[in-house]
């Protein structure tokens with residue numbers, strides 16, 4: 001099959017979700033896909049999801065019109081996208097990064113998108129709001145399918161609804177301008193860093209791009225693999241909150257963005273983010289019988305973890321989650 005052939009060449013899992021929705025549990029295909037999802041998130045923490053349920057038309061209007069219009073706004077306007085929480089507002093103007101990004105909280109709810117839109121366009125921009133909201137809602141369905149599949153596999157599906165209720169969706173839209181041409185250099189040197197290597201702190205991230213590659217994932221031997229999603233695909237990445245909640249059954253991979261000199265890259269990433277006061281604690285069902293005390297991480301509230309990540313100690317940690325709450329670590333939380 002074509003999907004399997006290209007997956008073999010890609011060196012990372014590619015999973016076909018076509019035709020599946022959140023009402024599909026129990027169908028034979030749901031179970032087959034669920035097995036692949038668990039295997040992918042356990043082994044490398046990410047996979048390519050073929051999800052044509054989000055139409056090509058919607059993707060084209062997002063990347064072809066809306067994002068260009070948004071990033072063309074004056075810097076002063078974009079800087080209105082602020083928040084008292086880390087990673088919830090404008091990011092950019094960092095000298096060594098070819099990167100600018102805006103955050104839309106509650107992007108799958110009309111009032112969430114509207115409050116962002118009215119900051120950017122005080123006169124209103126209903127076309128932008130409708131498009132972003134409908135895109136986020138459709139991608140949120142993939143997020144829910146993946147989370148439900150993982151919980152089912154872990155025998156922890158009774159927590160699914162409560163977990164969904166204690167998360168919010170944030171859509172981060174990012175522009176990575178093409179690197180200035182440097183013809184004399186080898187191709188790797190013609191790339192510029194778009195985003196430094198990091199692990200996502202939240203539960204899941206679902207990345208959609210404008211067919212300009214640049215997302216790279218760390219491989220088991222410490223190298224990088226460039227992900228090259230098809231036009232109907234998304235990249236699903238697990239974050240630290242999911243790693244901790246699943247008692248390490250799900251892995252949260254290191255990734256970065258490299259920018260080439262051919263074209264500007266745009267991405268839209270839907271993050272599922274625990275509420276700040278949510279206590280991330282793996283359920284008893286996931287205790288590890290073979291090792292005492294059975295849990296790899298001490299329980300913590302999500303907001304404290306994110307605040308730790310932006311301290312000097314957090315920024316210097318090779319693995320922030322282990323440093324903050326790994327049971328082998330003596331730090332008090």
Ligand SMILES: O=C(O)CCC(=O)C(=O)O
Nearest residue numbers: 174195200207215267269
């Ligand atoms: O732009 C992307 O493709 C992903 C960026 C990313 O990793 C992030 O914003 O956390």
Ligand SMILES: [Fe+2]
Nearest residue numbers: 198199200255
């Ligand atoms: Fe990320």
